[in-house]
Amino acid sequence: MHPLHLFSPAVYNWIGSTAATCTTISFLPQLIRVWRRKSAHDISLTMFLFFSFGVFCWLVYGLGIGSGPIAAANAVTLALALAILVLKLRYDRRSPSGASPAAPIK
Amino acid sequence: MHPLHLFSPAVYNWIGSTAATCTTISFLPQLIRVWRRKSAHDISLTMFLFFSFGVFCWLVYGLGIGSGPIAAANAVTLALALAILVLKLRYDRRSPSGASPAAPIK
Numbered sequence: 586m587h588p589l590h591l592f593s594p595a596v597y598n599w600i601g602s603t604a605a606t607c608t609t610i611s612f613l614p615q616l617i618r619v620w621r622r623k624s625a626h627d628i629s630l631t632m633f634l635f636f637s638f639g640v641f642c643w644l645v646y647g648l649g650i651g652s653g654p655i656a657a658a659n660a661v662t663l664a665l666a667l668a669i670l671v672l673k674l675r676y677d678r679r680s681p682s683g684a685s686p687a688a689p690i691k
Numbered sequence: 692m693h694p695l696h697l698f699s700p701a702v703y704n705w706i707g708s709t710a711a712t713c714t715t716i717s718f719l720p721q722l723i724r725v726w727r728r729k730s731a732h733d734i735s736l737t738m739f740l741f742f743s744f745g746v747f748c749w750l751v752y753g754l755g756i757g758s759g760p761i762a763a764a765n766a767v768t769l770a771l772a773l774a775i776l777v778l779k780l781r782y783d784r785r786s787p788s789g790a791s792p793a794a795p796i797k
Contacts, residue, residue, distance in 0.1 A: 588757035597755040600748050607745025614737035627733035631720035639713025642706050649703035651694030 605658045612665035616672070624680070625673035633670045640666055711764045718771035722778070730786070731779035739776045746772055 592600070619625045640663045647655030698706070725731045746769045753761030 586757045586759040586762070589754040592755060597752055600755065601752040604745050604748030604752055607741045607748065609745075611738045611741035611745060614741070615735040618735040618738075619733060622733060625733050627725060627728060627731050629721040629724040632717045632724075635713045635717035635720070639710050639715075639717060642710030642713065646703055646707040646710055648695040649698060649706065651692045653692040656692070 602654075605654060609658045609662050609665075612662060612669065616665055616669050619669055619672045619676070623676055625669070625676050626680075628669070628673055630670075630673060630677075633666055633673065637663060637666045637670060708760075711760060715764045715768050715771075718768060718775065722771055722775050725775055725778045725782070729782055731775070731782050732786075734775070734779050736776075736779060736783075739772055739779065743769060743772045743776060 615628075619628065640659050643659040644656055644663060647653075647657075647659055721734075725734065746765050749765040750762055750769060753759075753763075753765055
């Protein structure tokens with residue numbers, strides 16, 4: 586596949602850094618939301634199992650090819666995804682019916 | 692950062708492919724869950740806005756550096772993330788109280 590020369594390499598590097606930052610920190614508001622609502626019934630366990638395993642593989646890959654940014658971004662994402670996974674398992678056990686006990690969040 | 696030579700380059704390529712596959716397809720069970728429950732109150736709108744924008748940047752980056760795998764994986768992820776975002780907006784409007792109207796899923 587040929588590179589698309591819409592922007593300069595410096596701009597593409599900036600776009601890549603923005604991409605990594607956004608996809609990594611996006612899991613923080615999800616973690617905060619689950620924590621505040623004490624509910625994660627709408628969240629898929631299968632998603633977070635696959636996703637966490639995938640991010641773990643990205644982390645190993647980043648270490649393997651010596652890419653600090655890939656390793657660091659995926660270490661942070663893995664920590665956030667695992668925290669969401671642990672809260673989901675905890676809250677689903679408390680309220681297995683699927684009825685949300687949580688107050689709405691504005 | 693120096694590469695970690697635990698495995699051969701071929702094994703690291705395989706780990707990278709596994710990583711991309713897992714993090715991409717992980718959003719499919721989340722989409723199916725939201726669709727079946729008709730509820731997405733536990734899902735963070737902020738997460739999916741940041742995440743979708745980040746994945747869009749990865750897609751542009753992949754096209755810019757001419758990486759077919761990065762572009763393709765992120766095109767699929769973007770489609771899945773946007774579908775979840777649209778369903779969340781639709782279901783939250785129907786039931787804005789935050790009380791889950793959904794039946795439990797086994």
